[in-house]
Amino acid sequence: MKTLSDILQESVREGDLCEKMDKGFVRCLACGHRCPIPDGQVGVCKVRFNRGGKLYAPWGYVGAVQCDPIEKKPFNHAYPGALAYSFGMLGCDLHCSYCQNWVTSQALRDPRAVSSPLRATPELLVEDALAQGAKVMVSTYNEPLITSEWAVAVFKEARKAGLRTAYVSNGNATPEALEYLRPWIDLYKIDLKSFDDRHYRQLGGRIQPILETIRRTYELGFWVEIVTLLIKGFNDSDEELKRLAEFLASVSLDIPWHVTAFHKDYKMTDPADTTPEMLRRAASIGRAAGLRFVYAGNMPGRVGELEDTHCPGCGKALIKRYGYHISKYLMTAEGCCPSCNTSIPGRWAERFEGQLASSPYLPDFRQRGAPLTVLE
Numbered sequence: 001m002k003t004l005s006d007i008l009q010e011s012v013r014e015g016d017l018c019e020k021m022d023k024g025f026v027r028c029l030a031c032g033h034r035c036p037i038p039d040g041q042v043g044v045c046k047v048r049f050n051r052g053g054k055l056y057a058p059w060g061y062v063g064a065v066q067c068d069p070i071e072k073k074p075f076n077h078a079y080p081g082a083l084a085y086s087f088g089m090l091g092c093d094l095h096c097s098y099c100q101n102w103v104t105s106q107a108l109r110d111p112r113a114v115s116s117p118l119r120a121t122p123e124l125l126v127e128d129a130l131a132q133g134a135k136v137m138v139s140t141y142n143e144p145l146i147t148s149e150w151a152v153a154v155f156k157e158a159r160k161a162g163l164r165t166a167y168v169s170n171g172n173a174t175p176e177a178l179e180y181l182r183p184w185i186d187l188y189k190i191d192l193k194s195f196d197d198r199h200y201r202q203l204g205g206r207i208q209p210i211l212e213t214i215r216r217t218y219e220l221g222f223w224v225e226i227v228t229l230l231i232k233g234f235n236d237s238d239e240e241l242k243r244l245a246e247f248l249a250s251v252s253l254d255i256p257w258h259v260t261a262f263h264k265d266y267k268m269t270d271p272a273d274t275t276p277e278m279l280r281r282a283a284s285i286g287r288a289a290g291l292r293f294v295y296a297g298n299m300p301g302r303v304g305e306l307e308d309t310h311c312p313g314c315g316k317a318l319i320k321r322y323g324y325h326i327s328k329y330l331m332t333a334e335g336c337c338p339s340c341n342t343s344i345p346g347r348w349a350e351r352f353e354g355q356l357a358s359s360p361y362l363p364d365f366r367q368r369g370a371p372l373t374v375l376e
């Protein structure tokens with residue numbers, strides 16, 4: 001009987017993000033691990049591999065598809081209210097013990113993560129996104145960097161149809177991957193999980209590539225928002241949060257920083273759930289560092305005005321939120337405060353058209369007569 005790994009090894013095409021090395025090795029350039037891979041072996045992510053001196057990358061399937069409000073990704077300064085058609089493949093270059101998407105991200109490492117990938121084409125995904133009324137196409141759920149060739153194929157089709165595009169990523173990128181992605185991606189969300197390299201090594205990575213990605217994505221003109229999942233005893237000390245916020249401020253005071261609440265998940269079941277007070281403390285550290293847009297997430301109605309967007313010029317509440325729901329929207333068509341005309345950084349639609357959904361739902365391909373079949 002075929003294993004998941006066998007099935008996925010048939011759903012590939014030759015990768016673009018790689019370079020040939022001596023003795024039949026190839027170096028993968030898709031993520032910050034920069035794996036040198038000998039013939040017949042897989043990289044750290046287990047989904048990119050060397051066969052006969054060529055690098056192969058995932059292609060032609062999705063591990064998950066869902067319609068999300070864009071506020072869930074989260075983007076607070078990009079097309080508020082838009083429906084974000086979200087797709088992912090399988091696998092990850094990190095192995096975070098608290099991953100909230102572990103069923104897709106750890107599918108190749110953890111036998112408990114049972115996944116049934118579905119055969120897909122960029123055309124079919126975009127057609128469904130349009131039928132759902134989506135405005136943004138998002139690669140998420142697994143780490144999109146490791147499946148960038150497929151994401152670019154989907155995004156090319158999405159752009160043709162007038163959709164915006166986004167990555168929800170751990171930020172463990174390479175300069176080569178970002179150059180490859182730049183023409184096709186509008187929005188880039190990065191998790192900055194800690195400001196301590198020892199913590200990143202526990203998760204299977206290093207902090208340096210992530211910091212470089214944040215700086216580089218901003219300089220390259222992606223719209224960047226940063227998320228830090230606040231975990232008691234892991235990354236919530238005042239000292240660590242201060243250094244993290246000061247780093248973001250050194251890149252730009254205009255980068256939105258979301259501090260979000262941890263709840264017990266996957267293998268991390270020891271730390272207590274994050275409290276509203278912890279989020280408020282982290283947010284005040286972000287503001288003290290000079291960041292102009294700091295948000296507290298995952299606690300609807302419990303963090304006061306930290307869910308809302310305020311004008312940094314006059315303080316007016318421009319967008320009010322309750323969780324993913326937008327209850328008030330006052331921005332001008334030019335993306336400015338209507339009271340003092342301060343320009344608010346972000347990617348804004350000319351007008352707010354309401355929300356098709358303020359909670360996630362699954363598109364039903366079967367009803368539409370365009371079924372995605374299970375890979376086997």
Ligand code: SF4
Pocket residue numbers: 028029030031032033034035042043044045046047048049093145146
């Ligand atoms: S995506 Fe990253 S982990 Fe996977 S093979 Fe390439 S460099 Fe290695």
